[in-house]
Amino acid sequence: MKNILTLVIAATLLSTSAVTAGQISFDKAWKEQKFSLFSKNKYSFKGASLGVQSDGSVSMAYRAIPESLWGSRSATWRWSVDQSVPATDLSKKGGDDRNLSLYVVFLPEADAQKLKGAGIRKLLSSDAARVLVYIWGGSHGRGKQLSSPYLGSRGKNVILRSAGTGSHSESVNLASDYKRAFGGTAGAVVGLAVSADSDDTNSAVRGAISNLSLN
Template identity: 65%
Template sequence: MFRCLVAAALSLVSLPAFAAPVSFDGSWKTQKFSLFSSNTYGFNGNSVTVSSDGSVSLAYRALPQTYWDASSAKWSWSVQEGVPATDLRKKGGDDRNLALYFVFLPEGQAEALQGASVRKLLTNDAARVLVYVWGGAHDRGAVLGSPYLGDRGRTVVLRGSGTGSASETVNLTRDYANAFGGGAAALVGIAVSGDSDDTNSRIRASISGLQVN
């Protein structure tokens, strides 16, 4: 009986960590960057569609404290129409099909800023942002400085410009350490964006099955 209990305990230890879904529901809020230009987002529970016509904006949702220790993420995404290849390091010329922003804060700051707007978070000196991108004229795995976030943000290229469908798995802990030198940080929010205003082009795309663990 004792050996059976030990075996059962060991089997539980070897199980993969539980992956927590991030629902595309009514908790997402759109942040415009221009009074006259905004994308259209369709939130459908497990997925979000992104339509961008010479426009740019992002949709953001805060994550509850149970998600703050997340060390990895995965999702699927699809692009039916996309923008041409751009230089993602160039301010005012960095259009991309899709971007997923993972927003981190030191835990003390995270507690103090619960419920803050994404604009306030993205301008906070303590914030750090990993931006995973489908788009640009760069190789997969390229880590680029952000023309808007400065030292607070890094762009990680997962797919260059083009169309198609793909699934991604990213190691947030490793990528955070590579980008910012490590240190403890809480994953306080996620944003989705499409950006077609500089090239005056169109995006028709979607993201589904987003999970963190």
């Protein structure tokens, strides 16, 4: 009986692990956050993929992460760009357009519980929040980390692709990127956001992100 119980418990743990480490669907859980009344992107939510159109505009699509995924320490996804903004300096506020950005929002466990279900504006304004922004755009080399001109010491831009078109798969180590950016150990992954930004250069983006997974 003891051996049977051990096997049952082990199987349960493996099953739980399989559930908590998986793909993030682009469904109704995602909400758009506009930054101005007259400027917003167009998003196409298709389950496994998210299409983005940006025409001289900027906005963000955001979703909270289930508590079962708060301990995620890596992420994978595929993204593509068919039309690109010009290369810009992403370290400066204004003129820092980019094709696509994936925001990963972290909070200490205690703060994550207090802000559970909060919107992206409230999360990003929390002093305890830390944000890694993985970017396709700009004129910087792959792997370069830049302080966010909007989030100050609470946010880091991590450049994965410079401005241009194409299609690529990405795999990032959230734990090591967090340590490099902020020091210490990453907190709970409480939110994800995807944005495109073309308003400063009055240009256009046609892109998509798919197969997004947290592990």
